[in-house]
Amino acid sequence: MSRIQKVSSYLLAIFNFLLIVLPLFSLSIWLFMDVEPIKSLIAEGLLFSPVETPEGTINISTIKWTHLSKFTSFMAILIGLLPLLAGLFVLKAVFRNYQKGEIFNAYNARHYRYLGWIFFLDAFIAEPLSHALMVLAVTLSNPPGHRIISITFGSPNIEALFCGILVIVISWIMVEGYKLQEEQKLII
Amino acid sequence: MGIIVNLDVMLAKRKMKLQDLAEIVGITVQNLSILKTGKAKAVRFSTLGNICEALNCQPGDILEFQDEKSRASFLRN
Numbered sequence: 412m413s414r415i416q417k418v419s420s421y422l423l424a425i426f427n428f429l430l431i432v433l434p435l436f437s438l439s440i441w442l443f444m445d446v447e448p449i450k451s452l453i454a455e456g457l458l459f460s461p462v463e464t465p466e467g468t469i470n471i472s473t474i475k476w477t478h479l480s481k482f483t484s485f486m487a488i489l490i491g492l493l494p495l496l497a498g499l500f501v502l503k504a505v506f507r508n509y510q511k512g513e514i515f516n517a518y519n520a521r522h523y524r525y526l527g528w529i530f531f532l533d534a535f536i537a538e539p540l541s542h543a544l545m546v547l548a549v550t551l552s553n554p555p556g557h558r559i560i561s562i563t564f565g566s567p568n569i570e571a572l573f574c575g576i577l578v579i580v581i582s583w584i585m586v587e588g589y590k591l592q593e594e595q596k597l598i599i
Numbered sequence: 600m601g602i603i604v605n606l607d608v609m610l611a612k613r614k615m616k617l618q619d620l621a622e623i624v625g626i627t628v629q630n631l632s633i634l635k636t637g638k639a640k641a642v643r644f645s646t647l648g649n650i651c652e653a654l655n656c657q658p659g660d661i662l663e664f665q666d667e668k669s670r671a672s673f674l675r676n
Contacts, residue, residue: 598640
């Protein structure tokens, strides 16, 4: 039990760190994308992978950014990030309980179910919407008729869907564990 | 369920407090209270053995089976 509590404390610190750093990191990239060294990191493709559009792959560094396209792409990144941030909040709640030594309870089981739904939300809404906005952002400076908005459903969505199903099954197992623990309390 | 726990009767016969029994048996008063009030779902043989040893009695003195129907008619009369 103490091992779970110890590791939970470390994980809680990591979750807190990520919850602060991830949005700040995304925001700072879009604010300072014309400033070195961020500009050269984007040009080398280290910060962003090229965007797949129906007309081919577009490298972020080759785009002429306007304020509107910058804002649209930032929104795309933020929407893509939202399920991860929500997932981190849920994990924080669960691991705070683990830290206290409460493993099998209704609260944890319920939060695992939320985590599963967040994966579904990511697969069906956040990921396609984020990709559609990103494609729009990188083609926004194109002449009329070449601006694209596309919604895709591919392997990243299926991965998220699969993870969602797994986590929801885990939440059912947690409910069974909770029932067993409650029954164990009444065995004298 | 038709199992009646007569722990309070045995405690009264032996003039022993629940706290004292809990201490002798080595379980918490809360757990012993769950057993006394009939909320327990199961009793370990080891716990039952320790209680019998402490109260100098047989398991049948603590646990009793009563048919639901006969119990209901007993309560009516």
